[in-house]
Amino acid sequence: MNGEVWRLITGPLLHSSILHLLSNALFLMLVGPLTWYLYSYKNIGVLILGSSLGALVSTLLGTYTNNSPFDTYVGLSPGIFALYGLVSLSGILNRKLLPAGIALHLGFIAVISIVTASIYINSAANGSHWAGLLFGMAVGRSATTKIQED
Template structure:
């Protein structure tokens, strides 16, 4: 008989529920939570985190929830990983700071994709430490995707579907942050 614990999956499911609830929240709530450069300059620092929990439309939300599901299936069952809540806080802050410091053209941002790139890369680095060959393949795949995005620019077709410009810089900053966080915790993660 196969016994599977649901406990490792709960943080991912909770994140999915929170982003879904916020999607259906009133516009006044969304305006208070989105990454907004002017509001951040006025001290509304919660936006460094909360903007990642919002989405521009239903397609955008479903796309990010699908990415979260894939990452959950890849990384949730693996032992000795940093709690997802901490990953979201650290990677959300790092991604937003990257946008703030290096992407001055981005005034507004919503979406989980930058953080998802970070979680995926963080997990891939720890996969390598724990002896899973898939970690290197994931990192190479993400690196190729990011290089193509930076070369070709935002995908116009996807932008039309999500009703917003694709913030490829958020993907880049999230991925870099995930790799750095993984390297920071590399030696603290036991080998398989």
């Protein structure tokens, strides 16, 4: 808020604990290869934009709801959830993209993970997780529409 825009860019490169780093790595390993296969290098843009959007949402929510800046945004979680949103909604809208049930399964993993983190982790950036997932779904909707038009 005080000209510290760099926090939006550096936050995704940091993690709050080893458990946070490992859980981000695990979730990225689950969806990353599938996303790379379906969308090649473009998924990196979704990951980075989803993380940046999540950082912005967390910062704004913390600033305007708690009256103090939310300055502890760390990790790639919103970007990873953006990948889950991208793949799951694309697979639901285009049944030729993924085997039956895989798209729903990935969406279920994302939603359960967000809800579980909000229940068990006091410092979870819930707004950024949901923002990432919704951003990925919007990109998935757009990508699927473009594929169907071609």
